[in-house]
Amino acid sequence: MNFATNPVLARELRVRVRSWRAVGALLLYLLLVGLVAWVAYESQRSNTVNRFDGGTVTATETAGIGQSVFEWTILLLLLLVHFSVPGVVSGAIAGERERQTLVPLQVTLLRPISIVLGKISAAVAFILLLIVATMPILAIGYLIGGVSKADVVRALAGVIGTTLVLACVSAWCSAVTRRVQVATVMAYGVMILMTLGSFALYGAAAVLDERDNRFDRTDPPAALLYAAPVVAVADLIADEPDGNINSPFEGLAATSERDGDILDTGIPYWLESTLVLAGISILAVWRASRHVTTPAETER
Amino acid sequence: MTDCAVRIQGLSKRFGPTLAVDDVDLEIPRGSIFGLIGPNGAGKTTTLSILATLVRPTSGEAEVLGHSPIREPRAVRRRLGYMPDQLGVYDDMSVDEYLGFFAAAHDIHRRDRAALVAGLLELVDLTVKAEAPVQSLSRGMKQRLSLARVLVHDPELLLLDEPASGLDPRARVELRDLVTRLQGMGKTIIISSHILAELEQVCTDVAIMEAGRLLASGAPSEILEQLGGGRVIQVTFADGSNEQFTVADEAEQEALLRRLVTSENRPVVEFTRTGGGLEDLFLSLTEGIVQ
Numbered sequence: 001m002n003f004a005t006n007p008v009l010a011r012e013l014r015v016r017v018r019s020w021r022a023v024g025a026l027l028l029y030l031l032l033v034g035l036v037a038w039v040a041y042e043s044q045r046s047n048t049v050n051r052f053d054g055g056t057v058t059a060t061e062t063a064g065i066g067q068s069v070f071e072w073t074i075l076l077l078l079l080l081v082h083f084s085v086p087g088v089v090s091g092a093i094a095g096e097r098e099r100q101t102l103v104p105l106q107v108t109l110l111r112p113i114s115i116v117l118g119k120i121s122a123a124v125a126f127i128l129l130l131i132v133a134t135m136p137i138l139a140i141g142y143l144i145g146g147v148s149k150a151d152v153v154r155a156l157a158g159v160i161g162t163t164l165v166l167a168c169v170s171a172w173c174s175a176v177t178r179r180v181q182v183a184t185v186m187a188y189g190v191m192i193l194m195t196l197g198s199f200a201l202y203g204a205a206a207v208l209d210e211r212d213n214r215f216d217r218t219d220p221p222a223a224l225l226y227a228a229p230v231v232a233v234a235d236l237i238a239d240e241p242d243g244n245i246n247s248p249f250e251g252l253a254a255t256s257e258r259d260g261d262i263l264d265t266g267i268p269y270w271l272e273s274t275l276v277l278a279g280i281s282i283l284a285v286w287r288a289s290r291h292v293t294t295p296a297e298t299e300r
Numbered sequence: 301m302t303d304c305a306v307r308i309q310g311l312s313k314r315f316g317p318t319l320a321v322d323d324v325d326l327e328i329p330r331g332s333i334f335g336l337i338g339p340n341g342a343g344k345t346t347t348l349s350i351l352a353t354l355v356r357p358t359s360g361e362a363e364v365l366g367h368s369p370i371r372e373p374r375a376v377r378r379r380l381g382y383m384p385d386q387l388g389v390y391d392d393m394s395v396d397e398y399l400g401f402f403a404a405a406h407d408i409h410r411r412d413r414a415a416l417v418a419g420l421l422e423l424v425d426l427t428v429k430a431e432a433p434v435q436s437l438s439r440g441m442k443q444r445l446s447l448a449r450v451l452v453h454d455p456e457l458l459l460l461d462e463p464a465s466g467l468d469p470r471a472r473v474e475l476r477d478l479v480t481r482l483q484g485m486g487k488t489i490i491i492s493s494h495i496l497a498e499l500e501q502v503c504t505d506v507a508i509m510e511a512g513r514l515l516a517s518g519a520p521s522e523i524l525e526q527l528g529g530g531r532v533i534q535v536t537f538a539d540g541s542n543e544q545f546t547v548a549d550e551a552e553q554e555a556l557l558r559r560l561v562t563s564e565n566r567p568v569v570e571f572t573r574t575g576g577g578l579e580d581l582f583l584s585l586t587e588g589i590v591q
Contacts, residue, residue: 005404005410007401007404007405008405010401010404011390011393011397011401014397015390015392015393019392099388099390100384100386100387100388101388101389101390102388103354103382103384103386103388104382104384104388104402104446104449105405106353106354107352107353107354107377107380107381107382108377108402108405108406109374109377109378109405109406109407109453110405294353294354294355294373295350295353295354295355295356295369295370295373296354296355296356297355297356298315298355
């Protein structure tokens with residue numbers, strides 16, 4: 001079955017897009033993004049022009065404003081992805097079970113992987129819609145300056161990649177549980193484990209390192225943060241730290257820069273992390289489709 | 301081509317400590333309306349789930365239209381329509397979208413879908429509801445929609461698990477008529493149900509299950525004959541006298557009435573079956589064991 005004609009994807013998109021909830025969510029989201037972009041702009045501008053030189057702004061400072069608007073908008077997109085994707089995708093398979101619509105699907109010619117991928121791609125498609133809707137706001141940063149086309153492409157690739165990873169993991173949570181509520185709690189739990197859990201691990205390693213200084217280095221291995229997509233995106237966007245205090249990503253990117261040299265592969269951090277996250281995603285999708293496959297040992 | 305639509309040999313299914321299906325042997329003839337009868341926990345749904353390629357048996361073999369539901373599930377799914385006991389419909393779609401979705405899931409080409417959906421809606425008498433949201437349908441309509449769903453790929457075999465449950469008397473009659481029409485279209489239909497009176501009127505063959513075991517199978521009259529029982533007919537004559545007769549099946553019942561009225565010239569004012577039907581058969585075979 002052709003991916004573009006996947007009936008599960010077509011159904012999900014049709015039902016999702018025509019509801020007023022989707023329109024409301026989109027409107028609310030755009031208001032929020034607009035507000036964040038405006039606050040970022042005003043904050044950076046006031047930091048830049050309120051000085052004793054009569055308010056002259058150099059080209060570098062203008063670029064800083066553009067970059068700040070752009071990065072804060074991307075951060076908001078990333079936060080939205082982290083908080084919305086588990087909620088949206090966790091109901092995908094468990095919801096079919098709860099509504100008792102999974103069995104009729106399982107006795108069609110749809111392959112289990114098509115069911116799982118249809119659900120994941122519908123969630124990704126909705127996030128893509130949000131990204132497209134964000135483009136005019138992202139364009140402000142691009143037009144002010146300080147942001148290249150490559151920066152935009154890299155940032156959007158990071159957001160879409162993060163969406164995919166979280167959608168795949170949430171689909172697995174949805175496939176292994178029978179109730180949407182349980183799947184949702186589990187999906188958010190896994191998301192928190194991947195992000196905050198990674199930071200907690202990194203922090204704990206830093207404390208131990210400082211105490212023992214066993215490996216004669218000051219920083220724990222950045223590989224501990226591979227499972228946190230936000231660090232990879234930060235590494236991808238803010239790859240050249242310039243001390244911009246208004247950049248939300250520079251601190252995170254610097255964390256990935258200070259690698260403890262355990263895996264000195266010469267490959268950029270974001271690529272290493274992407275490979276790990278791709279592995280996690282493929283494993284999650286494979287396991288999810290196994291849980292939808294019939295005939296099974298028990299009724300699913 | 302074999303005369304059996306379904307052949308089951310030594311089929312067993314265990315869920316933990318519970319033996320849901322216990323060494324069942326069964327043959328279901330092509331073109332029949334086959335009733336699977338039994339109390340809750342008898343193993344009917346599990347047996348249907350195995351045939352519908354959903355559950356793997358613990359032991360034994362099943363063959364559906366010449367294919368193994370375990371080794372060739374897709375080949376079976378192409379030729380089988382399964383309607384589970386729970387309706388499971390998407391409330392957020394319209395009736396025609398719902399059928400179109402399942403047509404797509406059965407690889408039916410986009411250009412053929414509209415005509416197919418229109419034909420199915422006509423068959424199940426839902427044409428006027430084509431654009432209505434599924435959630436606005438009554439239970440009987442949803443049941444007919446589910447039946448239309450299992451027909452989208454024109455399967456040869458239909459497995460209907462408790463199709464009449466929760467339906468009002470009119471909806472049951474409509475469903476029964478529909479099932480009879482589908483048999484007329486050459487389909488083999490397996491129906492599991494508790495409502496014996498409904499099955500009695502449409503089934504050509506039955507199997508009675510209890511506690512996972514198959515107690516009897518065949519045409520109801522054959523089973524009655526094997527059990528040495530039959531239909532008990534209460535006859536009231538014009539002179540006020542009553543008599544009871546035992547017949548094996550419908551044909552014998554008709555012959556009895558003809559003999560009494562024409563050959564023996566005894567005016568009959570009431571001719572009622574009082575026992576020996578599917579219900580008596582069921583009660584005489586089962587012991588009320590619940591797993």
